[in-house]
Amino acid sequence: MERNRTPKQHMSSLLTLVLFAIFAVCILFVLLTGARIYSDVTARGQDAYSQRTAVQYLSGKLHQAPSGQAVSLTAVEGSPALAITEEIEGRSFTTYVYCHDGWLRELFTFSGMEVHRGDGEKVLPLQSLSLQFTDGLLQVSIIDGQDRISKFSLALRGGKEAAE
Numbered sequence: 001m002e003r004n005r006t007p008k009q010h011m012s013s014l015l016t017l018v019l020f021a022i023f024a025v026c027i028l029f030v031l032l033t034g035a036r037i038y039s040d041v042t043a044r045g046q047d048a049y050s051q052r053t054a055v056q057y058l059s060g061k062l063h064q065a066p067s068g069q070a071v072s073l074t075a076v077e078g079s080p081a082l083a084i085t086e087e088i089e090g091r092s093f094t095t096y097v098y099c100h101d102g103w104l105r106e107l108f109t110f111s112g113m114e115v116h117r118g119d120g121e122k123v124l125p126l127q128s129l130s131l132q133f134t135d136g137l138l139q140v141s142i143i144d145g146q147d148r149i150s151k152f153s154l155a156l157r158g159g160k161e162a163a164e
Contacts, residue, residue, distance in 0.1 A: 051150045054104065054124055054142050058082070059154050061097055061106075062138065068156035071138070073131050076100075076107070077117045080131050082138070085111055096120065099129035102145065 065071050065084045074083045074096070081098035092111035098120065099105065105120030128143035137153040144150070 047144070047146065047148065050124065050144050051142075051148075054126060054144075054150070055140075055152055055154075057104070057123060058097065058138075058140060061095065062154050062156060065156070068136070071156055073133060076115050076120075079117055080129060082131055097123075097129075099126050099142075102127055104129060104142075 061082070061084060062071060066086055070085045072083045072085070074081050076096055076098045079098045079100055081096045084095045084097075086093055086095075094109060094111045096107040096109075096115060097104070098107075098117070100117040100120065102125060103122040104124040104126040105117075106123050107115055107120035109115060109119075125145045126142055127145060127147065128141075130141040132139045134153075136156055138156060139151070139153050141149060141151045
């Protein structure tokens, strides 16, 4: 048994198909927009995390120093480094914080030992670290993996750095 369809029925079916296609395109547009926004928010959050972590790490290191006199600036094979000296059980140790091969690194060793840039433990991805003492403040400038520059100042315990 064959049914004859009227033009009105054909138009109704076509209209339904067109509405479904428009609905599908709208859903796809919303999904793609949402994915892009999520990606942007995640990237911004990761960037902020990297910058905050670097600031908190350096701040924590300075607060661990027994005094501002234990903190000095030095170089590890030409890379600027923060040196924090402390005495543990009558022996002198130095913690070096510096940047090498795209990483912020830390090296804890006996004071006076020869140190090499590759010896330190990788802490955070970081392209560059610049350090300078000004009026009892450690001025820090970092360049992260995406070439963004962050500058901040950290106060030393006791307010004075060690003589270089």
